[in-house]
Amino acid sequence: MGRMTELPTKGGFSFDLCTRNDMLLKNGLQMPPFRKTGTTIVGLVFQDGVVLGADTRATEGPIVADKNCEKIHFMAPNIYCCGAGTAADTEAVTDMVSSQLQLHRYATGRESRVVTALTLLKSHLFSYQGHVSAALVLGGFDVTGPHLHTVYPHGSTDTLPFATMGSGSLAAMSVFESKYREGLTREEGIELVAEAICAGIFNDLGSGSNVDVCVITEGKTEYLRNYQLPNPRTYISSKGYTFVKGQTEVLSTKITSIQPKVEAVEGGDAMEE
Amino acid sequence: MGDSQYSFSLTTFSPSGKLVQIEHALQAVGSGQTSLGIKAANGVVVATEKKLPSILVDETSVQKIQLMTPNIGVVYSGMGPDSRVLVRKSRKQAQQYFRLYKEPIPITQLVRETAAVMQEFTQSGGVRPFGVSLLIAGYDDNGPQLYQVDPSGSYFSWKASAMGKNVSNAKTFLEKRYTEDMELEDAIHTAILTLKEGFEGQISGKNIEIGIIGADRKFRVLSSSEIDDYLAEVE
Numbered sequence: 001m002g003r004m005t006e007l008p009t010k011g012g013f014s015f016d017l018c019t020r021n022d023m024l025l026k027n028g029l030q031m032p033p034f035r036k037t038g039t040t041i042v043g044l045v046f047q048d049g050v051v052l053g054a055d056t057r058a059t060e061g062p063i064v065a066d067k068n069c070e071k072i073h074f075m076a077p078n079i080y081c082c083g084a085g086t087a088a089d090t091e092a093v094t095d096m097v098s099s100q101l102q103l104h105r106y107a108t109g110r111e112s113r114v115v116t117a118l119t120l121l122k123s124h125l126f127s128y129q130g131h132v133s134a135a136l137v138l139g140g141f142d143v144t145g146p147h148l149h150t151v152y153p154h155g156s157t158d159t160l161p162f163a164t165m166g167s168g169s170l171a172a173m174s175v176f177e178s179k180y181r182e183g184l185t186r187e188e189g190i191e192l193v194a195e196a197i198c199a200g201i202f203n204d205l206g207s208g209s210n211v212d213v214c215v216i217t218e219g220k221t222e223y224l225r226n227y228q229l230p231n232p233r234t235y236i237s238s239k240g241y242t243f244v245k246g247q248t249e250v251l252s253t254k255i256t257s258i259q260p261k262v263e264a265v266e267g268g269d270a271m272e273e
Numbered sequence: 274m275g276d277s278q279y280s281f282s283l284t285t286f287s288p289s290g291k292l293v294q295i296e297h298a299l300q301a302v303g304s305g306q307t308s309l310g311i312k313a314a315n316g317v318v319v320a321t322e323k324k325l326p327s328i329l330v331d332e333t334s335v336q337k338i339q340l341m342t343p344n345i346g347v348v349y350s351g352m353g354p355d356s357r358v359l360v361r362k363s364r365k366q367a368q369q370y371f372r373l374y375k376e377p378i379p380i381t382q383l384v385r386e387t388a389a390v391m392q393e394f395t396q397s398g399g400v401r402p403f404g405v406s407l408l409i410a411g412y413d414d415n416g417p418q419l420y421q422v423d424p425s426g427s428y429f430s431w432k433a434s435a436m437g438k439n440v441s442n443a444k445t446f447l448e449k450r451y452t453e454d455m456e457l458e459d460a461i462h463t464a465i466l467t468l469k470e471g472f473e474g475q476i477s478g479k480n481i482e483i484g485i486i487g488a489d490r491k492f493r494v495l496s497s498s499e500i501d502d503y504l505a506e507v508e
């Protein structure tokens with residue numbers, strides 16, 4: 001009895017296109033710019049849990065693609081993840097792991113743990129050898145307490161009391177390094193996170209617009225979307241604009257008439273059925 | 274599975290046009306513990322007997338009514354292990370649907386996909402049909418819904434249904450008691466009374482299981498103390 005169908009393809013990532021891309025770059029091809037999140041993302045551990053923060057600017061090269069995007073992604077009711085890097089990559093990888101965590105919750109009947117999300121993320125990113133450009137700040141509160149981690153595109157992770165990632169990470173880290181201490185209260189934690197994100201918004205071109213904050217404590221998560229709006233639009237004229245005819249200079253005029261191409265003829269034979 | 278020397282279906286037609294394996298699967302369902310479901314105007318209730326093989330079994334470790342999504346639950350009659358496989362597959366399908374459409378899966382879609390899996394196992398090589406019938410209960414944008422899926426893969430929407438050992442008595446009882454404008458609380462009482470009809474022994478919160486979903490769209494399994502409270506109301 002011979003083979004009826006071909007063998008199923010072996011699993012794993014195929015790197016063929018990566019070598020092709022490298023060859024094309026060497027031959028002078030201009031890669032189209034990815035929509036990157038530029039970004040300042042931060043997280044810190046305070047006395048009752050973790051606070052995550054992010055700016056809301058998404059860039060496509062030198063252009064701001066989205067002035068108010070959401071960079072704090074849902075992973076589980078008690079776990080959220082900030083994402084920097086290529087927007088599509090961070091969205092896809094957090095959605096995928098969030099889905100896997102939900103299945104795991106049904107199978108175990110338990111609340112998800114931050115280390116589970118961490119391991120799922122890092123194994124996925126490692127298997128793609130850094131080609132999935134997602135740099136994440138993962139934070140949450142589970143049965144073992146509050147946790148905060150950073151995840152790098154190649155799949156390495158750190159466990160930290162305070163963390164920053166993205167192009168604005170240095171500006172934000174300077175704020176944390178000078179003002180962070182253990183045992184902050186909730187208000188102090190939120191203030192410090194907002195301050196760090198603002199440092200990124202104002203000092204880094206890749207970050208801007210508003211501050212999003214997410215506070216995760218035992219049994220309760222608060223997603224404070226647009227916690228601060230330090231960049232309001234101030235230049236819309238409420239009266240509107242009027243343009244008088246003749247205000248625009250006419251450089252040249254060309255008028256082309258559209259000739260009828262089809263002539264309708266009355267009468268003639270009826271169509272044969 | 275397609276390559277092996279045994280890739281022919283074990284479920285084949287008899288001369289009279291029946292698929293005997295499916296008939297046998299329905300027998301397996303018919304000798305399973307009674308379960309039932311009732312669709313009320315503002316929710317759905319499902320219930321099942323939970324007779325354990327011995328008093329030594331830790332009843333807190335057994336849960337027959339499972340969640341497939343936050344707003345869809347399922348109960349079975351027949352072979353427990355078979356239902357676990359189906360629930361696992363359905364959960365995954367619900368997640369895949371959400372990943373693709375960013376919308377919680379509508380109940381009709383999930384029922385259809387679960388039924389498709391069950392049908393697959395009546396036609397694929399080297400496998401047998403599932404020995405379970407499922408009652409899928411949920412609340413979505415189309416309101417409260419109750420579906421029964423059989424080992425053949427056929428599914429029906431029911432206002433109230435029963436499966437398992439005591440099916441004919443239970444269905445007769447439900448036919449008498451069911452009203453279109455029943456509220457969820459009435460439905461829970463009716464479900465308990467229906468189970469009580471054919472129950473051998475003393476009914477309590479420890480040997481039946483009840484799952485409900487209301488307008489809040491959150492399916493949940495009642496605790497044994499909550500069931501005991503309802504039993505007291507029904508007495």
